[in-house]
Amino acid sequence: MRAERQRQKRAHSRRCERARQEPNPDPLVELHRKGELENSAMKTLKDAFHHTLKDIYYAENALVKALPKAAKAAGHKDLKKAFEDHLAETKEQIKILDKVFKSIGEKPEGEKCDAIEGLIKETEGLIDEAEGVALEVMLVGAAQAIEHYEIARYGTLREWAKILGEDQAHDMLSQILDMEKAANAKLTALAVHELNEPA
């Protein structure tokens, strides 16, 4: 019985040794082997906060690149202006985020946000596929989807900042949250009073 267990143990370590030597295409498996995954995995609320801050930093920077395309595509002058104003506001938000990073002793950096990539891609699709009133109203809808994403992120982030005792970060994130809510309200007003009225 004991010999059998030892035989199984030897077979197991041979299998492990083979697996260690074979290259694995999954980068996570590679990291795990090198023992680096444990170190890179997020564990604490502070990790979650820092990661999500990098996510929204990436998103705001992606929007700086995407908003001019939306402004160009918009035919209605108020909608065009809304996109242009929001570009200026987004740049301001990035400066505030720089200060948030600083307040928690980290350097400002982004980490790919798949959600914003998807939302921007969807918006660019509309620009290709729609025109006239359809394009105008769908652009507003797409912009509102983006504002809602941002509102969700900043709402979460500022509460985490508070729990973590990062009061300065809490205040600055609340300031951005208010800007996003105002931007969303402006889009709603535009949709209801300007764009959706039958010609």
Ligand code: FE
């Ligand atoms: Fe923003």
Ligand code: FE
């Ligand atoms: Fe994201």
Ligand code: ZN
């Ligand atoms: Zn609060």
Ligand code: FE
């Ligand atoms: Fe926004």
